[in-house]
Amino acid sequence: xxxxxxxxxxxxxxxxxxxxxxxxxxxxxWHFEWCPKYRFKMFRKxxxxxxxxxxxxxxxxxxxxxxxEIKVMPEHLHLVAHLPGDMSPSEALHxxxxxxxxxxxxxxxxxxxxxxxxxxxxxxxFYASLGFIQVEVxxxxxxxxEMHHALKDAVQGKLNL
Numbered sequence: 001x002x003x004x005x006x007x008x009x010x011x012x013x014x015x016x017x018x019x020x021x022x023x024x025x026x027x028x029x030w031h032f033e034w035c036p037k038y039r040f041k042m043f044r045k046x047x048x049x050x051x052x053x054x055x056x057x058x059x060x061x062x063x064x065x066x067x068x069e070i071k072v073m074p075e076h077l078h079l080v081a082h083l084p085g086d087m088s089p090s091e092a093l094h095x096x097x098x099x100x101x102x103x104x105x106x107x108x109x110x111x112x113x114x115x116x117x118x119x120x121x122x123x124x125x126f127y128a129s130l131g132f133i134q135v136e137v138x139x140x141x142x143x144x145x146e147m148h149h150a151l152k153d154a155v156q157g158k159l160n161l
Contacts, residue, residue: 017132021085028083029068031138032093033076033126037119041074042111051107052077052100059099065092069139073149078142080135089127097121 018027036042043049049072056079060067066082083092101120105111112118130138141148 019082019085024085026085027132028085028087028089029130029132029135030081030083030089030092031126031128031130031142032079032081032089032096034093034097035076035122035124037115037122039075039122040114042114042120043072043077044074048108049074052104055100055103055107056096058103059096062099063087063092063095065096068135069142071142071145073145078145080130080138080142089129093125093127097125 018025043052052072053070056070056072056077057067059065060081064084065087067079068082069078069080071078079096081092083089097120101118104120105115105118111120
């Protein structure tokens, strides 16, 4: 009788959700956030938000990054993604930002008037790793960005009075 090796309780509960490669078993789930250069409210119009989202999804597909949730706000965006096991979060951000900026300028050439050097995204970035327990919380946070920022703006408005 063959005895099964128990790696961890987390592995047992989520065995079917782990990615497997030749030399690894694991999962790489990340919450990313970044802004347009100079934090311009570049995506106020829905058509630009949709274009930015489409460009990011294109970049993700091209590099085998699976987007779980994305929300483009006027001056920043949030993204929850599964990365391939051999890709670092820094490398993923580099690819997402680079390819999406190039594609965005290709589809919306007038944006070059605001960004003549072709740098759509700022150099800054935020990323945090997520486990299976935190994924649902992060996805909900990303989904409800409008409500989150409306509350934040309301609180700041009261403080400024």
